[in-house]
Amino acid sequence: MFRFLFAFGLCWICSGQSINPTSKPIWNATYTDLLKKDLLIGYDKFARPAQHYNMTVVSVKLTIRHVELDEDKSVFSAYGWLASQWKDEKLKWKESDYGGLTSVHMADHELWQPDLLLYNGATGTLTDMYGNSHCIVQSSGDILWVPPTHYQSFCQLDLRLWPFDTQECTILMGSWTHHGEQIDLQINDKGVELDLSTENNQWEVTKASATRHQKYYIPNPEPYLDVTFNFTLVRRSPMYKTVVITPAVGVILMTLANFWLPAQSGEKILLNGVNALIIVTFLTYFAQRLPSMAIHTPLVVLFYSSALYMVSFSMIISVIVINLSKTKQAQAIPWYLKRVLDGCFGTVLGLKRISVLAPKQQIAEELRDQPFDEHVTSDDHHIIQSCSKGPIQQDYIILATAIDRVTFLIYCFVFIVLAITYSV
Known part of the structure; x- marks a missing residue:
C-alpha cells in the first residue's frame, strides 16, 4: 500500500510540472x-x-x-x-x-x-x-x-x-x-x-x-x-657626451701640452703617466659596459686605444728629450743638425729664444754642479770652463726642444686624422 501511494504521488508531481506553463528551469538560460x-x-x-x-x-x-x-x-x-x-x-x-x-x-x-x-x-x-x-x-x-x-x-x-x-x-x-x-x-x-x-x-x-x-x-x-x-x-646619449667625449678632449690636450714643457722638465713623465692611467680606466669601463661579442668594435674604443699608443710613444720621446737635455754631453752635435737648427727651420720652431736663454741657465747650472775647490785661485776659472762647455750643452737642449716641437706638430696632425676617422 505504501509503495502504491509513493508511486502515485511521484506521477502526480511529474505530470503537474509538465502541465504547468509557468514553470522555470533550474538556471536562467539567456x-x-x-x-x-x-x-x-x-x-x-x-x-x-x-x-x-x-x-x-x-x-x-x-x-x-x-x-x-x-x-x-x-x-x-x-x-x-x-x-x-x-x-x-x-x-x-x-x-x-x-x-x-x-x-x-x-x-x-x-x-x-x-x-x-x-x-x-x-x-x-x-x-x-x-x-x-x-x-x-x-x-x-x-x-x-x-x-x-x-x-x-x-x-x-x-x-x-x-x-x-x-x-x-x-x-x-x-x-x-x-x-x-x-x-x-x-x-x-x-x-x-x-x-x-x-x-x-x-x-x-x-x-x-x-x-x-x-x-x-x-x-x-x-x-x-x-x-x-x-x-x-x-x-x-646626452650623458655620454660628458662621460666619454669630454675626457677624450682632455686626453688630447694633456698629450699635446706635454711637448711644451721645458726639455729638462721631469714632469713630462708624470703627465704622460696620468694620461695613460686615464685611458686605461676608460678602456676598463668600456670592457664592462659594452658586449664583448659585438660585431664591430666601437669607434670611441678604437680612439682610446690609439690614444694609449700615442701616449706610450710620447713617454718614450719624453725620456729621450730629458736624457738629451740633462745629460752632460762631451761631443758636439753633428754640424748638419746644428746648421738646420740655426737656420729657417729653427726660426719656424721658435728655437731662437731657447738659444738666447740657454747659456745663462746652463752656466748657472754648471756653477751649482761644480764642487768647491780651495786650490783654485780665482772664480773666473770656473766661469771660463762653464762657458766653454755651455755651447755644447746648449745645442743639445735646442735639439731636444726641436724634437718636442716637431713631435707636437706630428701629434696634432695624427689627432686630427683620428678625430675625422672616428667622428660620427
Whole structure:
C-alpha cells in the first residue's frame, strides 16, 4: 500500500510540472547561453574553419606600448597588443533566432585561432607570447582577437658608432604550420602603431613599419607568408657626451701640452703617466659596459686605444728629450743638425729664444754642479770652463726642444686624422 501511494504521488508531481506553463528551469538560460551552446556543439577548435580548398584571410595590426633592448644578449623586447581579424565559417548565426544578438564574447581557448608565432623569437617556448583574452565573434562569423603580447626577438647590434648608434630591430611573424594557400596573412591599416605608455630612458623609437613578404621554399610549390615589423631605435646619449667625449678632449690636450714643457722638465713623465692611467680606466669601463661579442668594435674604443699608443710613444720621446737635455754631453752635435737648427727651420720652431736663454741657465747650472775647490785661485776659472762647455750643452737642449716641437706638430696632425676617422 505504501509503495502504491509513493508511486502515485511521484506521477502526480511529474505530470503537474509538465502541465504547468509557468514553470522555470533550474538556471536562467539567456540568448547568449543558447547561442554559445548551439555554436560550440561539435565544434573542433583545432580544425581550420574553412574548406581545405578555401583560404582564411587573417589581418594583423601591432600596437607597441613599450620597448626594451638587452645589449648583452642582443634581444629586442616589445610590449603591446596584436589585433588580428579573420572569418570563421562555422560561427555564423541568424540574429533573429537569438533575440537580435549581433555579437558574443568567447574565450580564446574555445575556438580556432591562427598560429601566428615569431620566426626570430629569442625564447625557448613559442606559445607564451600572448596573454589570455576573449574574442569578439560577430553574427557574420568575423572574429576580432586583441591579446596583450610580449615579443622577444633577436636583434643584430652594430655598436660601431656607440654611444651615438642607431639600431634596426625586427619582429618576424607568420603562421607556424599553414602555407599561403591556407592562411593569407594581410596587414591591417599601417600594420604597426606606436602608443608608448612609458618612454625608454636609453632608447627612442623613431620609426616603425610593417612589410608583408611571400617566399617559396624548394621543393614546395606553395608560398609562405610572413609580416616583418621593423623598428628604428636611436640611443639617447646626452650623458655620454660628458662621460666619454669630454675626457677624450682632455686626453688630447694633456698629450699635446706635454711637448711644451721645458726639455729638462721631469714632469713630462708624470703627465704622460696620468694620461695613460686615464685611458686605461676608460678602456676598463668600456670592457664592462659594452658586449664583448659585438660585431664591430666601437669607434670611441678604437680612439682610446690609439690614444694609449700615442701616449706610450710620447713617454718614450719624453725620456729621450730629458736624457738629451740633462745629460752632460762631451761631443758636439753633428754640424748638419746644428746648421738646420740655426737656420729657417729653427726660426719656424721658435728655437731662437731657447738659444738666447740657454747659456745663462746652463752656466748657472754648471756653477751649482761644480764642487768647491780651495786650490783654485780665482772664480773666473770656473766661469771660463762653464762657458766653454755651455755651447755644447746648449745645442743639445735646442735639439731636444726641436724634437718636442716637431713631435707636437706630428701629434696634432695624427689627432686630427683620428678625430675625422672616428667622428660620427
